[in-house]
Amino acid sequence: MDEFSVERVLLAASLVPAGRVASYGDLGRLAGVGPRQVGAIMREHGSEVAWWRVVNASGELPGHLMERAVEHWDAEGIVHADGRVRMRASRVDPDALAASYRGAD
Numbered sequence: 001m002d003e004f005s006v007e008r009v010l011l012a013a014s015l016v017p018a019g020r021v022a023s024y025g026d027l028g029r030l031a032g033v034g035p036r037q038v039g040a041i042m043r044e045h046g047s048e049v050a051w052w053r054v055v056n057a058s059g060e061l062p063g064h065l066m067e068r069a070v071e072h073w074d075a076e077g078i079v080h081a082d083g084r085v086r087m088r089a090s091r092v093d094p095d096a097l098a099a100s101y102r103g104a105d
Contacts, residue, residue: 011104015100023057026094030101
């Protein structure tokens, strides 16, 4: 993955506000990469941002991250149950995220 893509994805991830989540696809649309690339970038560099705010389209994270993610979700009031975020309740407004991204880029 090229450094420019990494920077764009991490910028997008950093703009997801506390108490909200975005999917890999949401961030990929902003950063100009696919959801799988977002997942790879988050796996390698996600510790640089609030990684628990970036989930797959079903509201899940890899199993090894769940225990720590749930602590963050509870602290931020992110609605979740049975190991997955309730996307309808907790997903960031994509238009607001896109506006923030354009302003920060």
